[in-house]
Amino acid sequence: MKLTSNFKGNLLGNLITSITALLVNFNAVASEFEISGKLAIEERYFFSAPQFANQLDNSQVSILAEPELYWSWNGGNDSVTFKPFYRLDSQDDERTHGDIRELSYIHAADDWEIRAGIRKEFWGVTEFQHLVDVINQTDGVEDIDGEEKLGQLMLNLSLVQDWGIVDLYLLPGFRERTFAGENGRLRAPLVVDTNDVNYESSAKDQHLDLALRWSHSIGDFDIGSYWFHGTNRDPLLMPEKVTPSLVTSGQENARLVLKQYYNQMDQLGLDVQATIGEWLYKFETIYRNTNDGNFWATQAGFEYSFIGVFDSNMDLGWLMEYSWDSRGEGDLLNPSSSFQNDLFFGSRIAFNDMQSSEVLIGIGTDLDHSASSFLMEANRRLGDSFKVSIDIRLFQSSDIIEQSYAIRNDDHIQLSLEWYY
Numbered sequence: 001m002k003l004t005s006n007f008k009g010n011l012l013g014n015l016i017t018s019i020t021a022l023l024v025n026f027n028a029v030a031s032e033f034e035i036s037g038k039l040a041i042e043e044r045y046f047f048s049a050p051q052f053a054n055q056l057d058n059s060q061v062s063i064l065a066e067p068e069l070y071w072s073w074n075g076g077n078d079s080v081t082f083k084p085f086y087r088l089d090s091q092d093d094e095r096t097h098g099d100i101r102e103l104s105y106i107h108a109a110d111d112w113e114i115r116a117g118i119r120k121e122f123w124g125v126t127e128f129q130h131l132v133d134v135i136n137q138t139d140g141v142e143d144i145d146g147e148e149k150l151g152q153l154m155l156n157l158s159l160v161q162d163w164g165i166v167d168l169y170l171l172p173g174f175r176e177r178t179f180a181g182e183n184g185r186l187r188a189p190l191v192v193d194t195n196d197v198n199y200e201s202s203a204k205d206q207h208l209d210l211a212l213r214w215s216h217s218i219g220d221f222d223i224g225s226y227w228f229h230g231t232n233r234d235p236l237l238m239p240e241k242v243t244p245s246l247v248t249s250g251q252e253n254a255r256l257v258l259k260q261y262y263n264q265m266d267q268l269g270l271d272v273q274a275t276i277g278e279w280l281y282k283f284e285t286i287y288r289n290t291n292d293g294n295f296w297a298t299q300a301g302f303e304y305s306f307i308g309v310f311d312s313n314m315d316l317g318w319l320m321e322y323s324w325d326s327r328g329e330g331d332l333l334n335p336s337s338s339f340q341n342d343l344f345f346g347s348r349i350a351f352n353d354m355q356s357s358e359v360l361i362g363i364g365t366d367l368d369h370s371a372s373s374f375l376m377e378a379n380r381r382l383g384d385s386f387k388v389s390i391d392i393r394l395f396q397s398s399d400i401i402e403q404s405y406a407i408r409n410d411d412h413i414q415l416s417l418e419w420y421y
Helices: 009-025 403-407
Strands: 034-047 059-073 076-089 097-108 112-119 154-162 164-172 192-199 209-218 219-231 236-241 256-262 264-276 279-290 293-307 313-325 341-352 358-366 371-382 384-398 412-420
Touching: 192 403, 371 403
Parallel strands: 192 256
Antiparallel strands: 034 059, 034 412, 059 076, 076 097, 097 112, 112 154, 154 164, 164 209, 209 219, 219 264, 236 256, 264 279, 279 293, 293 313, 313 341, 341 358, 358 371, 371 384, 384 412
């Protein structure tokens, strides 16, 4: 089984040994053990022929397993969660991958909490881009929206005060981003080399990252701010010619690939959400400083909800967000500047029925280039254990400098059937 991780064996081994020791010594009478998770089968169908050589044609099938084991004791104040993940893809070897999404121990006291192990930590309030979400690395082969994340090894101390919650993070080890392989769709013209990665830090993927976050609710406002110091989660992708020994089997000559380079960064972030009546206001901004330069970026917007439309149980929400980046127009090899001047519109429909049916529709347009995108995400429960989801993504671009130009032929529909146990 191929694991998309860079964990050193001794570090992970020590973590598992420590957690096992905790499990052996706790009071079994007061414990609670739960097994849950999901199995899913997914079909992607691309409407057009691929743009690049060796890409899959139209159909891409995959299955995934994501079990979860939860163990708690001491009245729930101590717990261990184990959540592995594995996907088997019919077409893209890079999308066939496994990960440990979570393997963590948590101890909760009255005004503090300690969390140790592999975890996922999400920050952010906006819908179409999560600027401030910086702890976990993006699992790029799962979806193009960047919402799926790899597990991150961490030690997190959370302090609860009257004036807010303070979280301190020690983040040993770094996760490299995953990318579609040569046969995969939704990728750049050049394949990303995942075997030879460069770092600014001499510690490479073992750099110790640090983060400090404060969050608080004041009236109608939920506020969060943080400082992060460590390895940039967004790689710089630079074309480089590989030697014949690294070329895919069956090819005789060297070729160009994209090499990943991860620099060091300091990042300040702020997220604010205000709930005022039926209005939900959202704001995220970051300032990032690296040896290659610095920039500001902002995502802001609102959502308005109509409750009980036409005297029904259905709720209808309208969304609008604007994205700005001080770097201006990006390029194909710089994914971190893809939303430099973009406007997003969307609608969220919650049917509030027994099947928890929901639909999200969104349209994004680049105000600097002739480019736009459309998404629809719909899901509905089938009985108590199954859920069916339909996703549609369409891309339009006529400007080669705009990033979606590389995936302009990758319009697709995705059907997923998930079984929860």
